[in-house]
Amino acid sequence: MWRALILACWPLTAQADSVIAARNLPAQTVIAEGDLMLAAAVIEGALTSTEAAVGQETRRAIYAGRPVRTGDLGPPALVERNALVALEYRAGGLVIRAEGRALARGAAGETIRVMNIESKTTVTGLIGPDGLIHVGELP
Secondary structure: OHHHHHHHHOOOOOOOOEEEEOOOEOOOOEOOHHHEEEEOOOOOOEOOOHHHOOOOEEOOOEOOOOEOEHHHEEOOEEEOOOOEEEEEEEEOOEEEEEEEEEOOOEEOOOEEEEEEOOOOOEEEEEEOOOOOEEEEOOO
8 A cells, every 4th residue: 555655656757769860861861760769868859759750851961869850851852853844734624734844852742833844934833642743723
């Protein structure tokens, strides 16, 4: 009985792990399991599991031993700057496809500027999961 009372009153600190970089990770690196390790410490803002980071891309350089934070990572880019991409404009039943040149790098769900190759007009579009740039009404 007295043991239960002591344990109930004893302050317990929760021990959690934080994800840190196992090696220097340059910007635009797709994270693999071996790139990360867990530190037995609570680091404010750091991820607590490696599963959340594997397959993501670094948005900035992360140095070995430094914590990996949510803002340091994002989905891998599908479109590279200056790459030729397909543009698709939809309005009602009308569908127009054209070729463009990406003016920025981006991942699925991000908005980038693209220059239409034929008209030399710059448009803004949303990158689809297949790399197609959607201009106008969204799919």
